[in-house]
Amino acid sequence: MVPINLLVELGIVSVVLMATRVAGLGRKLAATTLILLALAAFSPLGNLLLYPLESRFPAWDPSRGAPDGIIVLGGSVDTDLSAAHHTPVVSHAADRLLAPAELARRYPNARIVFTGGSANLIAPGAREADYSAPILENTGIPRERLILERESRNTYENAIFTKPLVAPKPGERWLLVTSAYHMPRSIGIFRKAGFDVEAYPVDWRMGGRDDLFSFTNFGADGLGRTDTAVREWIGLVSYRLMGRTSELLPGPAKD
Template sequence: MFFILSKILAFLLFPLSYVFVLLLMAFFAKNVNRKRQYLLWGIGLLYFFSNSFLINRLARAWDVAPAQLEKNKTYSAAIVLGGFASDDSDGHGMFGPSADRFIQGVLLQKTGRVKYILISGGNGNLNPTAFREGAWAKYQLKAAQVPDSCILIEDQSRNTLENASLTKALLQKHGQRGPYLLVTSAFHMRRSARIFKKMGVDVIPYPCNYIAGTGDFGIGELVPSADALNKWSTYIKEIIGLVVNYISGRG
């Protein structure tokens, strides 16, 4: 039930949902002045949420800073959270915009910073297919010549809460002790690290996939952008998710 409610809440909080409602209200409004007000609010919100300057500043304030690991220390495992792949039209799977999570996990293993790569990800869709991200990622790890003996897979989780609980059980089963490196996108790290620590999993944040840019202002940031809308959706989801988890005692 919590999983379904979280999906519904996320949809209701997406920026375009507000704009769509205002435009719908303008369409049905009979009063001319009220119709104009709804239209202006809708256009204003659309520009606000499509403005890269604003969302990039929020993103840089929210994102967790890059990790500073102890020199020459090897950690037992890199916990790589799913969300970097999905099923394609043939159901075979493909990498997505967050593929840097997978790449960083492989690099950590290849450079000897971790012994194991643990991929945690199932299928988080409301109407899931047979595609399991963790199982698919195992084939990609083998293709990257990561030894099978260094791969741990959890492919049943649907969200970050389940990532944490199922990962904890898997690590205990294999006798691996922390601290572990938690690898996920910078925008997702603040919430996920809190959840893992709340579950009693000793993690060190290892953020990647920074999407906010360098910080230098460019006039292009003031031009409406579909990418900015996507970023707002991402960060609103993370902020609301953190608040909900805090209130419910989950993180």
């Protein structure tokens, strides 16, 4: 469940309770919900939660040499809308689809993998890889260079399905392209799956430490950043408890 949606639902429950014999409980729940909503919307809470995620991995260092492969995680294309309109619809995190174009041009011998199926119920047969491939081709990546993984429904399956598909050899260097806030969990999952990858973060939501205590407008950055950050922290905790990562907050590999 999306955190902000949960607050809205709690607000509705509080209104219902105020019309019953437990009206006092309803008023307390309403006050608590309003405070949490105000914190999410108007305070730096979202920034404080996002910063440790986005700053965990530095920008990739190209001085170490060319990569053997580039893995692009899905999450940009809305498969339901794409299926409905018969054309790719990019809903967010477009940088995940733009970065591979530059990498492909810079490293012509690198294999390029896009991993993403569909977790949607409306159009379960629509695969994100199928709609993302034309976008990647339009950015200049030849179709024959693309390896598509179409079955994964989440980041865990991105890792376990991609590894046997590309069969990485010892000593090969693979880049992982995903949103900066999503990178710690993604790296942790790939490591646990036995697939060593190097972080290539994109799609930043903050400029850096200077943004930590900046206040934002209701309905815009405040709620959006808090919602994104809370969902990602929940994902980190859940995946650690399920044994899909070895650390709560994975970081750069130690030399």
